[in-house]
Amino acid sequence: MKHFIFTVCILMISQTLSAQIKVNHIAVHVSNLEESMEFYEKILNLVEIEEPFKDGLHAWYDIGGGAALHLIEANKVPKEISKTNHLCFSIADMDSFVARLKSTNYPFEDWPGEKGKITTRPDGVRQIYIQDPDGYWLEINDDF
Structure with a gap:
């Protein structure tokens, strides 16, 4: 019985x-x-929100x-860019998004890198990968 009480307490602590x-x-x-603001607004349709710094080096998006997504302009952007390290955004209408990219x-590309292709994961979620102006990878999927 003591073991059960301990297990319940651990579960309650981890949930808290x-x-x-x-x-x-x-x-x-x-x-x-x-340039990055134009990408995140025009390609991803993100909406800019209040920017607390007001110094011309930051932008915030809901x-x-x-x-929020916080863009910070600074010199020496890291050069090690890997598709494995990516931001992921889920959207409601993958077909419309892909059509906009094509237009x-x-x-x-898909996960393996085939241009213009969509990956379908084993769970049925469709995903594509794009790069922002600095080369960062973004996964866009329909797990909305």
Whole structure:
């Protein structure tokens, strides 16, 4: 009986801890803020939100669930860019998004790297990968 009580207490503590954390923002280091803002607004349709610094080096975007994307312009953007390290955004209408990419000739690829292709994961979620102006990889999927 003591073991059961201990297990229940551990579960209650872990549930309490996990409930006390949420994503606030994701920061992305960019080399040209204006160019990156154009990408995140025109390609991803993100909506810019209040920017607290007001110094011309930051931009903030609502990414849902109370979280934000924080773009920070600075010199020396990291050069090690891997598809494995990526941001992922889920969208409601993958077909319309892919059509928009095609209409603007914006390149996309599947996970293995085949241009213009969509990966379907074993769970049925469709995903593509695109790169922002600094070469960072973004996964776009329909797990909305």
